[in-house]
Amino acid sequence: MQLDQLYQEIILDHYKHPHGRGLRDAEDPRAHVGEAHHVNPTCGDEITVRVATDGRVFTDISYDGMGCSISQASASVLHELLRGRSADDATVVHEAFVELMSGRGQVTPDEDVLGDGVAFAGVARYPARVKCALLSWMAFKDAAARAGVGVSPEVKA
Amino acid sequence: MTTIAIPQGMPQYDDVPRFDVATVRADFPILDREINGHRLVYLDSANTSHKPRQVLDALAEHYARHNANVSRSVHTLGTEATEAYEGARAKIAAFINAPSADEVVFTKNSTEAINLVAYAFSNASARPDADPRFRLGPGDEIVISEMEHHSNIVPWQLLAERTGATLRWFPITDQGRLDESGLDDLVTERTKIVSLVHMSNILGTVNATARITARVREVGALLLLDCSQSVPHMPIDVVDYDADFIVFTGHKMCGPTGIGVLWGRGELLAVMPPVLGGGSMIETVTMARSTFAAPPARFEAGTPPIAEAVALGAAVDYLSGIGMRAIQWHEKELTAYALDALATVPELRIFGPNVPVGRGGTISFALGDVHPHDVGQVLDSLGVQVRVGHHCAKPVCTRFGVPAMTRASFYLYTTTEEIDALVAGLEQVRKVFG
Numbered sequence: 001m002q003l004d005q006l007y008q009e010i011i012l013d014h015y016k017h018p019h020g021r022g023l024r025d026a027e028d029p030r031a032h033v034g035e036a037h038h039v040n041p042t043c044g045d046e047i048t049v050r051v052a053t054d055g056r057v058f059t060d061i062s063y064d065g066m067g068c069s070i071s072q073a074s075a076s077v078l079h080e081l082l083r084g085r086s087a088d089d090a091t092v093v094h095e096a097f098v099e100l101m102s103g104r105g106q107v108t109p110d111e112d113v114l115g116d117g118v119a120f121a122g123v124a125r126y127p128a129r130v131k132c133a134l135l136s137w138m139a140f141k142d143a144a145a146r147a148g149v150g151v152s153p154e155v156k157a
Numbered sequence: 158m159t160t161i162a163i164p165q166g167m168p169q170y171d172d173v174p175r176f177d178v179a180t181v182r183a184d185f186p187i188l189d190r191e192i193n194g195h196r197l198v199y200l201d202s203a204n205t206s207h208k209p210r211q212v213l214d215a216l217a218e219h220y221a222r223h224n225a226n227v228s229r230s231v232h233t234l235g236t237e238a239t240e241a242y243e244g245a246r247a248k249i250a251a252f253i254n255a256p257s258a259d260e261v262v263f264t265k266n267s268t269e270a271i272n273l274v275a276y277a278f279s280n281a282s283a284r285p286d287a288d289p290r291f292r293l294g295p296g297d298e299i300v301i302s303e304m305e306h307h308s309n310i311v312p313w314q315l316l317a318e319r320t321g322a323t324l325r326w327f328p329i330t331d332q333g334r335l336d337e338s339g340l341d342d343l344v345t346e347r348t349k350i351v352s353l354v355h356m357s358n359i360l361g362t363v364n365a366t367a368r369i370t371a372r373v374r375e376v377g378a379l380l381l382l383d384c385s386q387s388v389p390h391m392p393i394d395v396v397d398y399d400a401d402f403i404v405f406t407g408h409k410m411c412g413p414t415g416i417g418v419l420w421g422r423g424e425l426l427a428v429m430p431p432v433l434g435g436g437s438m439i440e441t442v443t444m445a446r447s448t449f450a451a452p453p454a455r456f457e458a459g460t461p462p463i464a465e466a467v468a469l470g471a472a473v474d475y476l477s478g479i480g481m482r483a484i485q486w487h488e489k490e491l492t493a494y495a496l497d498a499l500a501t502v503p504e505l506r507i508f509g510p511n512v513p514v515g516r517g518g519t520i521s522f523a524l525g526d527v528h529p530h531d532v533g534q535v536l537d538s539l540g541v542q543v544r545v546g547h548h549c550a551k552p553v554c555t556r557f558g559v560p561a562m563t564r565a566s567f568y569l570y571t572t573t574e575e576i577d578a579l580v581a582g583l584e585q586v587r588k589v590f591g
Contacts, residue, residue, distance in 0.1 A: 003538040007531075007589055043530055044547045044560040066560050068530035069590070132530065 005122035006129070007069065014116065015069040020079035024062040026052035031059060034147030038139035040131050045071045049078075049139040053147050057086050063136060070120075070129050075136035077116045082140070087149045093117075094151050097137055101130050174483040181479065182570045184209035195540025198578045203358055203386060203519045203566030204544050205408045208472070212411055215471035219464040227463055228437055228454070242463050245470030246453070252473045253403070254394040255420055262419040262426070262453040263461050267385040268308040270404035270419035271352070273456060274381060275312040277429040278350070282320045288428040290379060293349055295321035300344055300351040300378075302327035302335055303556055306358050307549040309383045313352060322349070329556050333360040333509030340372055348378040355393075355403075356386035359548040359564065360509030361492075361519035363387065370399050379425070385409060389568070390488055390517050392481040395420055407465065412472035416465035419456070426452035433458040476569075484569045488518035491567045495520055495576045502583050508557050518567035521548070524583055527590045529563040535589055536582040543579070 026033050035050040045067030052060040061083045063075045082090045096113045097120070105125035109118040123133045144151045163169055182188050185207045190197045199207065219241060225234035227242045243258070250258040264270040281291035293299075299313045303326050317324045325343055328336040335353075344351055351373050356363045366382065373380045381402040384393055388403075389410035395403055402425070407416040421429070431438055431449050435458035440448040449455045476484065493513040499505055504525035510516040524532055529545035536543055544564045547554045554560060565579055 003535060003589070006534065012590070042546060044551065044554065045528075045530075046560070068528035070530070072528075126534075129530070129534070 002122075006126060008119040008122060010116050010119035011069060011073045011123075014073035014076040018072060018076040020062060020083065021064065021076065022062060023048060023050050023064045024060060026060060028052075028054065028059065030054075032147040032149075034143040034145065034149075036139040036142035036146065038135055038142070040067070040071070040135055042131070043068070045132060045135060047071065047075055047136045047139050049075070049136055049143045051140065051143045051147050051149075053087075053144070053149050055148070057084055058082055058090060058144070058149075059084070061140065063139075065136070067135065068129075068132055070123055070132040071135045074120065074133045077120075078136050078140055081115050081117060087144070087151060090144070091151050094137060094141065098134065100124060101133050173486045174480050176479050176483050176487070176569075178487070178570065178572055181209075182572075184211065184475075185570055186210060186213070188570060192540040192542065193538050196578075198539075198541040198575045200565040200567065200571070200575060200579060201542050201544050202389075202568035202571070203409070203564065205414070206389065206411050206568050207570065208411055208413065209475055211475045212413070212468050212471045216413060216464055216468040219467045224464075226460055238463055241467045241470075242461070245466045245473075248470040248473045249418060250420075252477065253388065253420060254396055256396065257423055259451070259453055260420055260423050260426060262421065262456045263466050264404075264417040264419050264456075265415060265462070266408070266417035267383060267404045267406040268312075268417075270417050271309055271381070271383065272312045273419055273432050274350075274352075274402055274404075274421075274429075275316040276432040279316055279319050280430040280432065284430065287430060290349070290377075290425070291429060293320040293322040296347060297322040297349045298345070298347045299324050300326065300348050300353075302353055303329045303552050304335060304357045304360065304362065304364075305352075305354050305550065305552070306383065306385070307551070308385075309352055309354060310552070323347075327353075329360075329553065332511075333357075333362050334515070335362065335364050337368060340368060344369070344372045344376055344378065346376050348373075348376055350379045350381060352381040352383065354383045354386075356384075356390070356517050356519075357509070357550070357553070358386050358519065359521050359550040359553045359562065361516040361521070361566075362509055363391075363515050363517055365515065366398060366400075374399075386517065386519065389476075390481075391485040401425055407469040407472065410469075410472055411475055412469035413465045415462045416469045418469075421452070423452070426456070429456075431455050431458070435459045437461075479569060487569060488567050488571075489513055491571055491573065491576065492516065492518045492520070494573050495565065495567070495579075498576050498580045499583075502580060503587070505583065508553075508559075508562055518571070519564065520566070521562040521564040523559060523562060524586060525590075527586055529561040531590060532563045532583070532586050535586045536579070539578070539582045539585060541575075541579055541582045 031052040037048045047065030049063045223237040225238040227239045247258040281287035379401040382400045384403045384405045388405040408414040438458040506523045508521045533545035
């Protein structure tokens with residue numbers, strides 16, 4: 001196995017220098033806010049994702065958690081990709097990321113849709129680590145639903 | 158270099174029994190495997206051990222030659238299977254110096270064995286005529302420790318919920334030892350059972366039980382020792398330990414999965430109500446009610462894991478052939494070597510005792526801020542198999558302020574070269590995440 005397929009430079013960058021980390025209150029007091037806390041019981045990784053929305057776009061996606069490089073880098077990429085996006089746009093990206101992670105390494109990611117998320121293509125080849133990569137994305141989906149915005153149909157982690 | 162002379166009359170260094178590790182390794186077919194292009198370095202025996210050819214052969218031989226159900230057939234195969242199954246029970250009884258083979262109850266694993274005792278308490282608590290030692294209610298207390306595997310926490314939490322009893326626990330010291338300072342306040346006349354891990358699956362600590370046993374006897378409580386991590390690695394004598402119950406599991410001691418053991422003092426098993434009902438555990442059955450067989454059959458409802466028990470008997474023969482004292486000493490040397498070797502790795506923090514005294518060959522650690530998942534992944538790419546995560550002992554992780562740990566654990570087939578491979582692998586981890 002090629003370790004650098006799993007630990008791409010992009011992933012290590014996001015892990016060492018996470019974007020948008022830390023839970024934040026919504027700037028606009030009228031914003032709908034939803035939060036979800038997800039745990040990976042096999043390893044103890046935890047993440048809390050909070051979304052703020054004006055009903056049209058996700059004005060902020062903030063998060064805090066502890067866990068491995070894959071789970072923490074994935075949250076950073078999630079923040080980068082989906083903050084400021086409309087629910088429809090976010091759904092497209094969310095579906096593409098879940099499809100990539102569920103693909104056992106057989107899915108070719110579209111960089112136009114997934115941006116830095118393409119770096120996780122290698123992770124999909126390691127079944128034990130797919131949950132790590134999806135942890136924040138599943139928490140985001142729940143948080144968005146709690147803020148009154150549906151993202152993506154049912155997904156199987 | 159100074160050498161310390163051991164005084165005459167004391168056991169000399171050379172008196173320690175030894176065995177040839179290379180010869181032992183040749184008995185384990187899986188050790189020839191390559192992982193990701195590297196020689197397998199298996200440092201996860203606390204999770205499950207590998208099986209020698211002798212055990213694999215016993216399993217295959219049973220199915221190929223002697224397969225039949227036990228305790229119910231008059232035919233030849235049934236008799237052979239029963240003799241093999243009961244023969245395994247006798248071997249296991251001898252292995253732990255149980256006074257009688259009837260004190261050995263086969264279970265699925267340690268978890269089931271602990272649950273069996275917990276449910277016996279539960280069932281007794283619902284019957285006014287049950288033995289008072291097993292009757293629990295509000296005001297009664299169950300004592301465990303912060304060092305337990307989840308399998309020795311959750312069954313007691315559930316029992317406390319069902320009966321209204323209170324669950325209490327020994328804390329852990331910063332050095333990873335059991336904190337016995339509050340023993341007399343913790344174990345009191347209210348205590349009905351103390352259920353304690355003998356060797357921690359995460360810290361490697363081997364608990365000295367004598368003081369606790371003395372206190373348990375003083376207050377008239379019962380003592381269960383979770384020996385899942387100790388029976389595979391050191392000589393255990395249930396008479397010497399003066400416990401009331403011990404539990405252990407086959408797959409951690411060169412045996413197959415699906416077979417575990419509850420040993421209980423004969424007079425206690427005799428008054429314990431059954432837990433699982435079904436075939437084999439009865440004396441007589443009418444449509445209205447049933448009476449029950451004597452132990453151990455009372456606690457072995459249904460067709461048991463026959464071949465697994467037979468193979469566990471073969472595992473016990475195998476371990477006894479090498480000698481448990483020799484295995485214990487081998488692991489002590491490995492542990493001393495590993496503690497020294499790991500001390501050379503920058504930013505490595507060991508959780509638990511950092512001297513090879515009062516501990517076994519299971520060492521958990523943190524490497525700087527690198528998450529154990531990442532440590533384990535890089536090590537796996539080099540063929541080194543360690544366990545990462547909370548090791549089913551979340552309270553221990555919480556106690557030491559980490560979400561997870563990386564754990565290396567040794568057994569009779571482990572070599573110092575494998576520990577060197579671990580240390581070299583940790584350097585690689587530091588390069589990737591440094």
